[in-house]
Amino acid sequence: MNKMFTWQSADHLGIDGLAQVELPIPEPGNKELLVKVKAAALNYSDILMISDKYQIKPPRPFTPGQEVAGIIIEVGEGSSLNIGRRIASKINWGGFAEYAIVRNDMVIAIPESIPFTEAVTLPVAYTTAMVALTQTANLQAGDSVLIHAAAGGVGLAAVQIARHIGASIFATAGSDEKCRLAEEQGADLAINYRHQDWRSMILDATEGKGVNVILDSVGGDITLESLRCLSWQGELLIVGFSSGEIPEIPAHRLLLKRASAKGVYWNHDRNQSMLDTIGCQLVEMYQSYVIRPIKQDHYGFKDLPQALWDLSNRNSVGKLVVKIGE
The missing domain is CATH 3.40.50.720 (NAD(P)-binding Rossmann-like Domain)
Structure with missing residues (x-):
């Protein structure tokens, strides 16, 4: 299979402009990973980005989504991680899809004890x-x-x-x-x-x-x-x-x-060492029951627009999570 389903934002801005389309599965480049997405989390910046009101403005059409969890299925040259590894990661965009490209240096390695729907809340x-x-x-x-x-x-x-x-x-x-x-x-x-x-x-x-x-x-x-x-x-x-x-x-x-x-601002280009440390700390805090994500994860892939509306209208608590891969 070399095709995937993804949500895209094209010329029509906002949530109503999102469309589900079929595209080729991307290939990872240098120090990149191809991840089969199991869960994607929503952030308010997603709404801003598809409305062209965020500081990052991807070339259109683009796939929104900045927080994913899943399994590595292919690695690019120079990657330090292995196929089959469970991970969660922030990405610049591209998360609301069945497969996503993830930068090797943005990954939080996730043990089996953390469900994908909870791991996805850690990166952002x-x-x-x-x-x-x-x-x-x-x-x-x-x-x-x-x-x-x-x-x-x-x-x-x-x-x-x-x-x-x-x-x-x-x-x-x-x-x-x-x-x-x-x-x-x-x-x-x-x-x-x-x-x-x-x-x-x-x-x-x-x-x-x-x-x-x-x-x-x-x-x-x-x-x-x-x-x-x-x-x-x-x-x-x-x-x-x-x-x-x-x-x-x-x-x-x-x-x-x-x-x-x-x-309060951070990115992996400027704060790599700090973010690596925090990623490890969060996994340890989860395993020791210090943190437990509060989430709403009843949304399926097709429900993304409704999930974004719920976030926009404040009809939610905690993190909103879309289940993508079963």
């Missing part, structure tokens, strides 16, 4: 949470952290990691159900931002001191209000802008608290 969501809390900030036991969008993929990963570190965890989410989930995963206080004054509640809970670290993947007004919740020398970690609004941060808010705003 958990990695981002680890980079944010342990590398961009240096969250320690006894510190306090506020995690926005705490029932999302990165948010829940951050809650679990912060719980393991021993921090006091405050969380916001958009429904009572999502708040309960965040608390079940380790948040000390979860606040429904749609119906409660979360800023006042955070300040009350910290006796007016604010929190040491804020993880913000939302942007917009949430970022501006978050500045008022920072402690002296606090750190605002900017992960993304799921609200669609990029805020203009008033510098005097940072100055008056000797606080800082830091971008």
Whole structure:
């Protein structure tokens, strides 16, 4: 068999423009791997990319999807991995397909004990949470952290990691159900931002001191209000802008608290050693029950557009995962 099914984004932008097509199975190049995809995870950046609103703009038509798990079936020249190896990986695009090309240096080797539908959550969501809390900030036991969008993929990963570190965890989410989930995963206080004054509640809970670290993947007004919740020398970690609004941060808010705003960004070309270490740490954390991905994996390959709509409309918790290969 030399053909595969894949989802493509062509001239018609957005989710409605996706089409399932049949294409030749690609061949791996130098230090590349051909992976039979068993599961692909969704990220908000997928929606931005197919809408031509992301910083990476692949030539059209292209196959979206940036997080895959599966089995290596062919290796390119110079690869250090073997056929048959179970892996999870971030890729630039191309994941929503039966087969995908993966860079050798982006791979997280996965043991048999981790199902593909859970392994696929490690390369982006958990990695981002680890980079944010342990590398961009240096969250320690006894510190306090506020995690926005705490029932999302990165948010829940951050809650679990912060719980393991021993921090006091405050969380916001958009429904009572999502708040309960965040608390079940380790948040000390979860606040429904749609119906409660979360800023006042955070300040009350910290006796007016604010929190040491804020993880913000939302942007917009949430970022501006978050500045008022920072402690002296606090750190605002900017992960993304799921609200669609990029805020203009008033510098005097940072100055008056000797606080800082830091971008959480990583890539394998610049951060290879750090990411290799984090990949190994995440596998160990999974095997020791420190982390357990919260996911919705009832979607089949044909259900990708609906899964993207659910993510776009916030009709989901945790990571959304599409099962591709059985």
